[in-house]
Amino acid sequence: xxxxxxxxxxxxxxxxxxxxxxxxxxxxxxxxxxxxxxxxxxxxxxxxxxxxxxxxxxxxxxxxxxxxxxxxxxxxxxxxxxxxxxxxxxxxxxxxxxxxxxxxxxxxxxxxxxxxxxxxxxxxxxxxxxxxxxxxxxxxxxxxxxxxxxxxxxxxxxxxxxxxxxxxxxxxxxxxxxxxxxxxxxxxxxxxxxxxxxxxxxxxxxxxxxxxxxxxxxxxxxxxxxxxxxxxxxxxxxxxxxxxxxxxxxxxxxxxxxxxxxxxxxxxxxxxxxxxxxxxxxxxxxxxxxxxxxxxxxxxxxxxxxxxxxxxxxxxxxxxxxxxxxxxxxxxxxxxxxxxxxxxxxxxxxxxxxxxxxxxxxxxxxxxxxxxxxxxxxxxxxxxxxxxxxxxxxxxxxxx
Amino acid sequence: xxxxxxxxxxxxxxxxxxxxxxxxxxxxxxxxxxxxxxxxxxxxxxxxxxxxxxxxxxxxxxxxxxxxxxxxxxxxxxxxxxxxxxxxxxxxxxxxxxxxxxxxxxxxxxxxxxxxxxxx
Numbered sequence: 001x002x003x004x005x006x007x008x009x010x011x012x013x014x015x016x017x018x019x020x021x022x023x024x025x026x027x028x029x030x031x032x033x034x035x036x037x038x039x040x041x042x043x044x045x046x047x048x049x050x051x052x053x054x055x056x057x058x059x060x061x062x063x064x065x066x067x068x069x070x071x072x073x074x075x076x077x078x079x080x081x082x083x084x085x086x087x088x089x090x091x092x093x094x095x096x097x098x099x100x101x102x103x104x105x106x107x108x109x110x111x112x113x114x115x116x117x118x119x120x121x122x123x124x125x126x127x128x129x130x131x132x133x134x135x136x137x138x139x140x141x142x143x144x145x146x147x148x149x150x151x152x153x154x155x156x157x158x159x160x161x162x163x164x165x166x167x168x169x170x171x172x173x174x175x176x177x178x179x180x181x182x183x184x185x186x187x188x189x190x191x192x193x194x195x196x197x198x199x200x201x202x203x204x205x206x207x208x209x210x211x212x213x214x215x216x217x218x219x220x221x222x223x224x225x226x227x228x229x230x231x232x233x234x235x236x237x238x239x240x241x242x243x244x245x246x247x248x249x250x251x252x253x254x255x256x257x258x259x260x261x262x263x264x265x266x267x268x269x270x271x272x273x274x275x276x277x278x279x280x281x282x283x284x285x286x287x288x289x290x291x292x293x294x295x296x297x298x299x300x301x302x303x304x305x306x307x308x309x310x311x312x313x314x315x316x317x318x319x320x321x322x323x324x325x326x327x328x329x330x331x332x333x334x335x336x337x338x339x340x341x342x343x344x345x346x347x348x349x350x351x352x353x354x355x356x357x358x359x360x361x362x363x364x365x366x367x368x369x370x371x372x373x374x375x376x377x378x379x380x381x382x383x384x385x386x387x388x389x390x391x392x393x394x395x396x397x398x399x400x
Numbered sequence: 401x402x403x404x405x406x407x408x409x410x411x412x413x414x415x416x417x418x419x420x421x422x423x424x425x426x427x428x429x430x431x432x433x434x435x436x437x438x439x440x441x442x443x444x445x446x447x448x449x450x451x452x453x454x455x456x457x458x459x460x461x462x463x464x465x466x467x468x469x470x471x472x473x474x475x476x477x478x479x480x481x482x483x484x485x486x487x488x489x490x491x492x493x494x495x496x497x498x499x500x501x502x503x504x505x506x507x508x509x510x511x512x513x514x515x516x517x518x519x520x
Contacts, residue, residue, distance in 0.1 A: 025459075025460040028460070028461070028462075029462070060438070071520050072520070075460075076517075076520070352437070352438045358438070378433060378436075379433065382436055382438075382441045385438055385441050385442070385445075386441050386444070386445045386448075388445075389441075389442055389445030389446060389448075389449060390445050390448050390449050390452060392449070393448075393449040393450075393452035393453055393456070394449075394452050397452070397456050399452060399455060399456055399459075
């Protein structure tokens, strides 16, 4: 019998679960014969689809729609460890070893790092003391309660810095918020509310995407401020101040906090100074410098380089191709499936309310092919909605 | 509907009967769309999720290859035309056959896996 080879997967979010399910399916016979093994580590024993958090404050999704026990998502062909046995503490690429919070150590022949991004509200002074976000499950549910009883005032939707996961989500949220206050809460709530959208750079997405964001804000009477880099929040005075010294007041601050790579990557000295992992943009293999490159190590999903967009569609395509490359590496066939920068972001132009149809579109592009012009529609919205209900059985299980 | 003239779209010429079919298709799709809303999509997606589980199980296992070969076995063809009447002693006799023993092995492995899966 040949010596057993091991793939170790750090993180079982979208990217990690797709790779785990694809590789275990493709190499099931090798696993059954004891020639190959896949081990998955994650601190959580519950799988989430964070893209759905944007919809929860508006009663468009329930928590159970976007969460599953991890054991129902990860193939039983993989050995999976959660909690302290799955929380990565240190990665030693030179010696091919990973240690976890419990002190346990795992070795590997192939490594997939899919530890994602973490939210860092503490980066902006004052933000943690008035922190309302739809970027977490709990935060999204708390916002639902606040918006249920909101009786007018100034709402500021703020993103202090890039990169963030799903950069289209804040503008999408703003559209859903406007329609919710206008058509679901009814009465004169929307008339009594000012909505301000603060964005730290001069575009949300590609030009064709941005056109819709700009016209959407204008049509909805949303005060859109591009290049507003929030420097601090004063929770007592209820104000946000930009790096340029401009101060805005608010009654309800909804924020998308700064993002950072996983702390264990930073602590292990294998990332940049914010925790993002350096990779080859086409092969997604770890490559910090010519002398610190490891062909047996791949990094995919939100934890990748700061220069790569952090969106679910990217993670999806990166994971499918990396899964194939890991199978190819095991067989030693020399074939490399190239990641062409397949990425995209759904745009929402109208919500599903008693007075309106939902309207959406999935805008996609690659490294070399810019996004093409499009029209949002009801079908786009329905397909987008359907995606959330079948995500765990279609995407996470690497069927498509 | 009676389309009498051919139509050109992006340099492609469409015959009148093709245009009629396309219009009917679009009208039918429009009709379906009026019945679709968020609740219908949620219900439909719930059913799709169950089917996808089946797709994953079948395409991610060698059982389909095994079933394909077994269903095309000439002996199985014969049994479909003229099945043997098997009693208790026939079953006991068949248990001595190696192929039957392997088949039972597969079924027992499936039974054990079902039991294990029920604890997840």
